[in-house]
Amino acid sequence: MPQSLPSVIISGTGAYLPRRVVTNDDMAKIVDTSDEWIRTRSGIAQRRYAGPDESTSFMATAAAEQALQTAGAQACEIDLLIVATMTPDMPFPSTACLVQSRLGLGAITAFDIQAACSGYIYALNTASNLLRSGAYKKALIIGAEKMSSILDFEDRSTCVLFGDGASAAVLEISEAQGTGILSSITGSDGSNPELLYQPAGGCIQPASAESVLARQHFIKMNGKEIFKQAVRVMGQVSTDILDRHGYSSDQVDLLIPHQANMRIIDSLAKRMGLPMERFHNNLDRFGNTSAASIGIALDEARRAGRMGPGDLILLVAFGAGLTWGATLIKWQ
């Protein structure tokens, strides 16, 4: 990154988790599974499910209000809003527009990003570069998902893995040089979309009685292949971003990976030669909350005081698409 570009910092974070806790034993009442299987294969012990009154835009708004509060920012200061989600309130208008209204933001730029579980990194990357360009002054990014709305509760291999939630961050320009978001790398490979997808509801297979009967509006996943790809791309993009800035992995103070599977995170830790104490995980409590997951963990880590001035923080994600991304931050 050229040094002349202004620094962009994360000045506030927030998160919202629905009230309803669903344990593995609760899941075992719905599908043929067990607490032991889910824990050993994924590391998940429980997840949250949103109720009928907790839509994606509702959760996004609650997380955003917290982020604004911790940033000490007023809603009227925000001039860019990006919501990353694969479970929008409706196909259109965008969830970002609904959040714009719920928060009472002005007539600002608001749009959704669909990069599945990499959405938070995609949103961070887009917003930070738009701020650096001088086009906007203060941005709000949100990752929010109601995954329970697209889970097939007859498919035990997918429904046990995901949960609902939202996270948000306020991004702004800082005078301090060499601090904040150093840069991000994002990437994609759409050559095999069926690895992880929702077949129906788009123009190829619009909603019909047949598509509903065939359970085509739910997540379908090739778990084994996704697992392999996740280990490969998360390791690679982490190495790439550290190399770009001349850091080695042992200089990372805190690594926040997308919370999909503890075995994937263990493999990443091994590959990077980092002890698990340098990671912040909450998969056991929330499952995979897709675009919300990194932001929820980041908010928790910040509140727990795990990030101090000058700390090197690495965020890394992968998701359907395939998509992937990493963001390197020098905490302010």
Ligand SMILES: CC(C)(COP(=O)(O)OP(=O)(O)OC[C@H]1O[C@@H](n2cnc3c(N)ncnc32)[C@H](O)[C@@H]1OP(=O)(O)O)[C@@H](O)C(=O)NCCC(=O)NCCS
């Ligand atoms: C899904 C995942 C946990 C499955 O773990 P795995 O070790 O690959 O398990 P397998 O697919 O080999 O399945 C083993 C057996 O468990 C069964 N099984 C699947 N889900 C089960 C469940 N919830 N409870 C009990 N048994 C289950 C399978 O049917 C299979 O049985 P079979 O051998 O009789 O056919 C794992 O592949 C994974 O996490 N992949 C990545 C998924 C992911 O992270 N997606 C999000 C990307 S952002």
